[in-house]
Amino acid sequence: MYKINGNYANLKESYLFTDIAKKVANYAAANPDKKLIKMGIGDVTQPLIPEVVEAMKKAAGEMGSKETFRGYGPEQGYGFLREKIAEYYLTQMNVQLDADEIFVSDGAKSDIGNFTDLLSDDNVIVVPDPVYPVYVDSNLMLGRRIEYIYGNESNNFLPLPDEKTTGDVFYLCSPNNPTGAVFSREMLRKWVDFALKTKSLILFDAAYEAFIREDLPRSIYEIEGAKECAVEFCSFSKTAGFTGTRCGYTVVPKALKIDGMSLNKMWLRRQTTKFNGVSYVTQRGAEAVFTPSGLLNVRKTIDGYLENAKIMTKTVREKGIWFTGGVNSPYLWIQCPDKMSSWEYFDFLLNTYQVVGTPGSGFGKNGEGYFRLTAFNTKENTIEAMKRISK
Amino acid sequence: MYKINGNYANLKESYLFTDIAKKVANYAAANPDKKLIKMGIGDVTQPLIPEVVEAMKKAAGEMGSKETFRGYGPEQGYGFLREKIAEYYLTQMNVQLDADEIFVSDGAKSDIGNFTDLLSDDNVIVVPDPVYPVYVDSNLMLGRRIEYIYGNESNNFLPLPDEKTTGDVFYLCSPNNPTGAVFSREMLRKWVDFALKTKSLILFDAAYEAFIREDLPRSIYEIEGAKECAVEFCSFSKTAGFTGTRCGYTVVPKALKIDGMSLNKMWLRRQTTKFNGVSYVTQRGAEAVFTPSGLLNVRKTIDGYLENAKIMTKTVREKGIWFTGGVNSPYLWIQCPDKMSSWEYFDFLLNTYQVVGTPGSGFGKNGEGYFRLTAFNTKENTIEAMKRISK
Structure with missing residues (x-):
């Protein structure tokens, strides 16, 4: 049975x-x-920008012609898109990433839910409260122990680690859902230092980074050392209105290792085994976000x-x-x-x-x-x- | 740490x-x-049919206009597509399914890999040898015990259960990858009877069903009782050349229950927590497969x-x-x-x-x-x- x-x-x-x-x-x-x-x-409520729509129409046309048809693509995403995302990190955030540290997926929710497949079930998971429910539920499904750190008015709903903070895996979200609060560089620096010191893993949800217009970190990799302790999840959902079009990406730096195991290699193995990549048409649409007029729009x-x-x-x-x-x-x-x-x-x-x-x-x-x-x-x-x- | x-x-x-x-x-x-x-x-090597290409172009256009834009869709797929899939089962295989027994996804590989999230890790998993490697690897990642049933010339690479067969969860694939062999109704009947008797779960991979032209079962639900013991995975990949377009579906009958738990409800919970649905554009493309000329093409x-x-x-x-x-x-x-x-x-x-x-x-x-x-x-x-x- x-x-x-x-x-x-x-x-x-x-x-x-x-x-x-x-x-x-x-x-x-x-x-x-x-x-x-x-x-x-x-x-989101605003339509896709014309650059994305045209790119998707063109790609759909390619799929209908024998000469330009594409079958299975790389599970981790096409090079043309991963390179554009790497360029976006470099030009907009001054963060240097290799294309093979970027994994294209059907959305941040899937990756946030699936990434902890790489972790053993006896990790203590720490999530802020209030929180996006997926962090909690995806771990409860695996029977993991969850602890909370509390957001409140005195910390502006941006809790920081202190001497008493314990746990193994920490979810952070900035700009935050649901509170809209954003970590400063100094605050994120505290989290990165804490994670490096305690060998903790930070799962950083940057889904709303494109809303940042002041001098605040849009990627956790703007903080030195973060590549050794953090994975970053992002998405075109809020950046470019892709909630119904489905495309996201996850950054797993090659410097991120524990017990001699590379999380980048493990995630590649997970994705090649249990995922088959994102629609070519969608990836061409996502690529168009990075054209000069696409970025402007x-x-x-x-x-x-x-x-x-x-x-x-x-x-x-x-x-x-x-x-x-x-x-x-x-x-x-x-x-x-x-x-x-x-x-x-x-x-x-x-x-x-x-x-x-x-x-x-x-x-x-x-x-x-x-x-x-x-x-x-x-x-x-x-x-x-x-x-x-x-x- | x-x-x-x-x-x-x-x-x-x-x-x-x-x-x-x-x-x-x-x-x-x-x-x-x-x-x-x-x-x-x-x-596959042949391009998408014109009906699919036109439907995707039209849907991309809708996403670019404020009046017709769509954000998050239902995680389990749009009703318009699930109903068409149900109709396909009814008209082509004489199998009656409710639309809410069908879950649209980005492909059979994802669902086959993720479905065993619903099962405890102490199940004994049985896979045929030779086999599609995903069945094995996705279970090894969870530390599960795997046993093999052997295909060979004497059973035409279609092993059947006998008195000595043990295990809890059985992967079957027909038409088979890699052998191309197809179970007859009598053979599948033996598997279903075995599963019902032993309270085993059959994970049935029907990805190649559209290649069947003789009087052989295209769905395990053509066998009476299968709704109480089997989940079926299928996809537009081989049916309509969607390997690069990414759309599949999984059937989890409401009659499938164990220990009072409904696997249909569990899968809905898993998908709503860890998945955000398939691109609207792709789902409109998949829907076009079921137009009269789409089916013909x-x-x-x-x-x-x-x-x-x-x-x-x-x-x-x-x-x-x-x-x-x-x-x-x-x-x-x-x-x-x-x-x-x-x-x-x-x-x-x-x-x-x-x-x-x-x-x-x-x-x-x-x-x-x-x-x-x-x-x-x-x-x-x-x-x-x-x-x-x-x-």
């Missing part, structure tokens, strides 16, 4: 977005005349989201509400006014102003009393929502 | 295709005037490959060489003549006839003394290669 992985029975169902959807649907049914503004989703799209975030922070600041994020990030993380709980504030905003956000408690117990608003909306809707809240 | 998954150190590097490439490159360098014919690769492409296989079997039969496959499959599995080993025959074919195949020993110890030839070539090349061998 076959036996299932019993850890699945211990997973909690997440009802966060289901519950939100239900409440919104009920309200809409009862108030058909009211216009709802949704500021809860973490998904994706920047313009992000400018639009950042403009929304600015409108939001202005209102929240005027109302005297504590917040973080909203700069260098599409997320604004606010304290619920009048000591309301996250769900109380959700109900209040929905019923009073017809604005939908995400209760912070859905991201962990330290999110209770906080609320996430996102800038992935039109400018008109953002202005209208803030006008309502200002009242 | 973090600890790696020590099972990776136990993996053997596979040098099969590297060694083949080296030998071929050396020969080509020494004999620049000789024309090589490659019959070794398991990759992919059939024509496969007809071409099957015609090549027929040319190959004719030559091999005339030479009096034992073989299997070559009908209902793109693979021909032949016994090396004159008691040559697989690599001796490889060298002989390369040096004498400039024909490149795959040594059977690369697929397991029971492949020694056998050789795989593939029909993924042009008709002209296939005829030319057989002419040379006939001499």
